[in-house]
Amino acid sequence: MPTKPLIQAAIGSPSHEVRIIGGQWKRSKIKVLDRPGLRPTPNRVRETLFNWLGQDLRSWRCVDAFSGTGALGFEAASRGAQSVLMLEQDPQLVTLLLETQKRLKAQTVQIQKGDAMMALQRLAPNSLDLILLDPPFEASYFEKALHFAANALVPEGWVYLEAPEHWTDEAIQACGLEPVKYMKAGAVHAHLLQRPFEG
Numbered sequence: 001m002p003t004k005p006l007i008q009a010a011i012g013s014p015s016h017e018v019r020i021i022g023g024q025w026k027r028s029k030i031k032v033l034d035r036p037g038l039r040p041t042p043n044r045v046r047e048t049l050f051n052w053l054g055q056d057l058r059s060w061r062c063v064d065a066f067s068g069t070g071a072l073g074f075e076a077a078s079r080g081a082q083s084v085l086m087l088e089q090d091p092q093l094v095t096l097l098l099e100t101q102k103r104l105k106a107q108t109v110q111i112q113k114g115d116a117m118m119a120l121q122r123l124a125p126n127s128l129d130l131i132l133l134d135p136p137f138e139a140s141y142f143e144k145a146l147h148f149a150a151n152a153l154v155p156e157g158w159v160y161l162e163a164p165e166h167w168t169d170e171a172i173q174a175c176g177l178e179p180v181k182y183m184k185a186g187a188v189h190a191h192l193l194q195r196p197f198e199g
Helices: 043-053 071-078 091-104 116-122 142-152 169-174
Strands: 017-019 029-031 061-065 083-088 109-113 128-133 153-163 178-185 188-194
Touching: 029 091, 043 071, 043 153, 043 178, 043 188, 061 071, 061 116, 061 142, 071 083, 071 091, 071 109, 071 128, 083 091, 083 116, 091 109, 116 142, 128 142, 142 153, 169 178
Parallel strands: 061 083, 061 128, 083 109, 128 153
Antiparallel strands: 017 029, 153 188, 178 188
């Protein structure tokens, strides 16, 4: 059955910081650099995503690919995720991620500098509960990223996909995933996907 947009929300003007919305670091600030193409996931979208997933992520193993500011990954860690691997290629953004990790004393967060696509491809099969995918909107590798993510997830594990367009159910299913939730916020199309249980 086709998924329907749940929320229509406006994205506010760019700022130089965002705040963690929930969990142990609620209201903590994350700095945002002025970088071309860097768009932290809007507060409303992050709030909705973790309402979908639930607020208690204890025992969850997560990857935040294309981390950028780390807003998504730190939200997961704030809610008790067992481990959060952040993947980022930009050296200045990596430095900022490390500063945020140190300030929050985020011991369950690991930050890895390098190409997110290569890292996604190397993830162990059936090893993760949640993969957060927010690639640069001008990138052409959304489909490959979804295939790699589906392979790394445990059955019934989750993928969050942020994209410049609404992905059809058929396109998502071709990547080995099932659409579960969808919302649009300004230019952001947010998708919650799940690897089906193959029993």
